[in-house]
Amino acid sequence: MNSSENDIPYSFEVTATAAELHETHADLCPDERSGVSVSVAGRLMLRRVQGRICFGTLDDASGRRIQLFATQTDTNEYRSFARLSVGDWVGAAGEVIKTRRGELSVEVSTWHLLAEARRPFPDKWHGLADIDARYRRRYVDLWVSPESRLRLQTRSRMISSMRRLLEEKGFIEVETPMLHPIAGGAAARPFVTHHNSLNCDFYLRVAPELYLKRLVVGGLSKVFEIGRVFRNEGLSPRHSPEFTMLELYQAYADYRDIMELTESLISEVALASVGTTEVIAGDQILNLAPPWRRVGMEEVVAEVTGCELTADLDAAEARRTAAKLGVEVEAGSSAGQVLSEVYERVVEGTLLGPVFVCDFPVEVSPLARRHRSRAGLVERFEAVAAGRELANAFSELTDPDEQRGRFAFQGQSAGQDECEPATIDEDYLSALEYGLPPTGGLGIGIDRLTMLLCATESIRDVIAFPTLRPTPAEEGEPAEQRQATCS
RNA sequence: GCCCCCGUAGCCUAGCCCGGUCAAGGCAGCGGACUUUUAAUCCGUUGAUCGUGGGUUCGAAUCCCACCGGGGGUACCA
Incomplete structure (x- = not known):
């Protein structure tokens, strides 16, 4: 025409x-x-x-x-x-x-x-089979592949029901910085950027955790944030460099309260977005309706591997057990580190769930409070469904002195990696010194939850415009020139 | 980062293993027929230096090397 x-x-x-x-x-x-x-x-x-x-x-x-x-x-x-x-x-x-x-x-x-569609549309019957084209030209894919549109609609319903449910429970939504002077709250390699007029580098946040807990110190006793976080690490069907997290913090609550909140939140979100709590995971069906099973990490490792592997075991013996199970661990690993490694390598993937795996080793949980009765462990759980981590939560560590010690310990191990900034967030410690009440915190990977509810295997399917290598045309003029014209 | 696989017209595919009328078919496009179609049908027709660049060969989509893009796995990922 x-x-x-x-x-x-x-x-x-x-x-x-x-x-x-x-x-x-x-x-x-x-x-x-x-x-x-x-x-x-x-x-x-x-x-x-x-x-x-x-x-x-x-x-x-x-x-x-x-x-x-x-x-x-x-x-x-x-x-x-x-x-x-x-x-x-x-x-x-x-x-x-x-x-x-x-x-x-x-x-x-x-x-x-x-x-007018000046460019011809893909084959009316076969649609777009080229995966690259589906991601790069999502505006075409959305017309040609109804399931792509459906997934984004499900995602939207999920997030809006999540907001509504949290607000009904008295949480308020807040926004914390994306530009962090110190990348904290998770052990991930950050993206670095530069602010011209302040003439300093910032990190894109790897987690909002430390700022949200500052707000609890400030008296906002039930807060949540749904937002993008950025991790400068490998891409995979389950990892995207930018992804969406829900984090929430509730004063006066411990991780058991958070378990109840988690199972009710996720099951209700499932009902609101896909109309059922039953979801397909490979060739099996799992039901997200509460209550979910609760099991200790040590117990579930014993259950699945048949090996006794506890955090208070002699480290050398723990490493021998790992070797027997075919799990490689670093030479000086403690029993707790071995336990966590074995859990992640051989146990997590086998759990259909939904299940709360509770009580992690303290060495791998620098922001969680020590278990009230079990040595070497912290009050932390991960919610697992279809072999994948859906949520991570703990009774928050509130003691500033212990927090300083944990940061220092992490700094030692992180120091081995020259890319990892091992700066301690002194302002966060000072916030704790003003007093953080007992608090329960929760993080849910929104993309992973969407994948579960949409029964899809790739995180790129639930992100409208997933990160891809830029094409030569997209890279445009060199960055130096661009900066010169902007400043 | 490493390993494996993929890349043929706007779209979906065949050909590649065993180099030589192999650049083929369908949809879309263009021209024509058609008053109840459902991927309409029928007749005709345009369109691709086979991801890019080298190499081997008398001859390469086909074999070799490098690069680019993608997928899967693996590594990194309190």
């Missing part, structure tokens, strides 16, 4: 969606007319010209499609209509009818081209 912008209207009044029409006119019989006039708009996905009549399939992203029925006698500009391309945006007005073959349709009397 040859169209100029002059031919395109500035607005178009839509009076019905395809989904609404299918609902309202479900009882129309074949070859029956409704007498109702509507106007619809969307993308033309198929077109069948039959001489003096023409059928088109309109997709308006409402979840259903509606057929457009045009005839030479009744349709304005019929000849042009019959020449529309697959992918063109069309607004059409006319009576709702059912064709002789029983397909609900809008019999087009007037119509407008709303946007």
Whole structure:
């Protein structure tokens, strides 16, 4: 089609969606007319010209499609209509009818081209098979692959129900900095960026944890944040350099309270977003309805491996047990580190769940409070479903002196890696010195939860625009030049 | 970072293993027929230096090397 912008209207009044029409006119019989006039708009996905009549399939992203029925006698500009391309945006007005073959349709009397698809759409039947193209040109993928659109819709419903549930429970949503002078709250390699007028480097946050707990010190006793965090590490079907986390903190609560909160939150979010607590995990089905099983890490490791491996074991003996199980550990590893390593390597992946794996070794949990009765462990749990970590939570460590000691210990091990800034967050310690009440904290990976609810295996499927290597065209002019023109 | 696999017209694929009328088919596009189609159908037709660059060879989509992009695995990831 040859169209100029002059031919395109500035607005178009839509009076019905395809989904609404299918609902309202479900009882129309074949070859029956409704007498109702509507106007619809969307993308033309198929077109069948039959001489003096023409059928088109309109997709308006409402979840259903509606057929457009045009005839030479009744349709304005019929000849042009019959020449529309697959992918063109069309607004059409006319009576709702059912064709002789029983397909609900809008019999087009007037119509407008709303946007021309100048680039050809992918194969109407096969769609986009090239995975790279699906991620790089998601705007095409969303039309061609309904399941892609569905996943983003599910994600949206999930997050909005999560907000609603937390607000109902008295939590307030807050926003903490993304630019951190010190990358804290998780042991991940950060992205570094530079602020020109302050002339200093910042790290993109790897977790909001330390700032959220500062707010609890400040008296905001139930806070949560849903936001992006950034980790400069490898990509995989389960890891994206930027991903979305929910973190929440509740004063006066311990990790047992947080378990109850977690299982109710996740099961209700599942109900609200996919309508069921049963989700498919490979060839199995798991049920997210509470209560979830609670089991100690030491117990679940014994259960799965048949080996007694506890945090208070002699370190050398623990390492021998790991070797027997085929798990490589570093030479000087403590029993707690070995326990955690064996759990992650051989146990976690086998757990269908949902299950709370509780009481982690203190060495791998620098921000969690010591267990009230078990030596060498902390009050921490991970929620596991389909062999993957869904949530991580603990009774927060509130003692500033012990926190300083834990940071120092982490600094020693992190110091071996020259890329890891091992700076201690003195301001956070000072916040603790002003007093953090007993607090329970929780982190949920939103992308992983979406994957579980959508039964998909790749994190890229639940992120609209996943991180990819830029194409040469996207890299554009060199950074130095850009900086010079901006400053 | 390392290992394995993939890259053919706008889209989906065949050909690659055993180099030589192999650059093929379908959809889309373009021209034509058609008043009830559902990936409409029928007739005709345009379109690809086979990811890029080297090499081997009389001859390479096909074999070799490097690079680019992607996928999977692995490593890093309190």
